[in-house]
Amino acid sequence: MNIKIDTHVHTIASGHAYSTFYEYVQIAKQKGLEMFALTDHGPMMPGASHLYHLSNQVIIPEVVEGVEILKGVEANIVNSKGEIDVPNYVLKKLDLVIASLHPPCIKPANTDENTLTLMETIKSGKVDIIGHPGNKTYEIHQYDFVKMIKKYEMAIEINSGSFVGSRADSWDNCVNIARLAKDIGAYVTTGSDAHIHYRIGEFEKIYQIFKIVDFPEKLVITSSKDKLKSFLRNRR
Numbered sequence: 001m002n003i004k005i006d007t008h009v010h011t012i013a014s015g016h017a018y019s020t021f022y023e024y025v026q027i028a029k030q031k032g033l034e035m036f037a038l039t040d041h042g043p044m045m046p047g048a049s050h051l052y053h054l055s056n057q058v059i060i061p062e063v064v065e066g067v068e069i070l071k072g073v074e075a076n077i078v079n080s081k082g083e084i085d086v087p088n089y090v091l092k093k094l095d096l097v098i099a100s101l102h103p104p105c106i107k108p109a110n111t112d113e114n115t116l117t118l119m120e121t122i123k124s125g126k127v128d129i130i131g132h133p134g135n136k137t138y139e140i141h142q143y144d145f146v147k148m149i150k151k152y153e154m155a156i157e158i159n160s161g162s163f164v165g166s167r168a169d170s171w172d173n174c175v176n177i178a179r180l181a182k183d184i185g186a187y188v189t190t191g192s193d194a195h196i197h198y199r200i201g202e203f204e205k206i207y208q209i210f211k212i213v214d215f216p217e218k219l220v221i222t223s224s225k226d227k228l229k230s231f232l233r234n235r236r
């Protein structure tokens with residue numbers, strides 16, 4: 001597999017990332033990426049931008065210097081009802097919505113409670129992808145989670161940024177979740193979670209996971225632009 005789509009990228013607008021949109025476009029071109037999604041953090045993350053930053057992405061062209069751009073967000077799940085910090089009128093303007101659990105925005109709970117929170121987010125229908133569910137800080141019942149993702153025809157993110165920095169111990173969880181996704185037939189996306197442009201499209205660890213579990217390309221919705229676009233269209 002040679003994946004040319006990265007669905008998870010942060011610019012300086014996230015507050016703790018270091019590169020601009022233009023820098024991402026330049027390096028995406030250099031690396032031969034076909035498409036990436038801008039997914040700056042939702043407003044509850046300390047240092048994140050105002051909601052206007054997210055909604056105003058409509059001004060960004062669909063294709064910049066040959067690279068297709070998806071306008072998105074990594075929303076924060078903020079409570080046990082699974083609610084996120086981005087309102088519907090903003091979500092409506094976006095191509096792609098990731099929701100994730102982050103310590104500044106929701107306290108880690110026990111495995112049952114973390115799972116129920118994600119279930120509520122999935123059921124809300126507002127989100128396309130659950131970000132980095134292998135995070136050890138928020139252990140979940142992986143089988144129930146993957147079943148639910150499949151039922152709601154959403155996608156699970158395999159996040160290559162998880163193996164450096166704050167989630168470096170999540171390898172085993174990520175391998176298990178990928179194996180379950182294969183067995184249950186749930187879709188996955190590939191996200192670098194880059195907070196600096198050099199890391200966009202860095203998928204080595206993801207390829208390793210795919211190899212370990214012999215993951216089928218048909219379930220990787222980022223393996224082609226058409227596949228990803230039709231997945232997102234069907235969800236709107």
Ligand SMILES: [Zn+2]
Pocket residue numbers: 074100102131132
């Ligand atoms: Zn995140």
Ligand SMILES: [Zn+2]
Pocket residue numbers: 008010074193
């Ligand atoms: Zn992120």
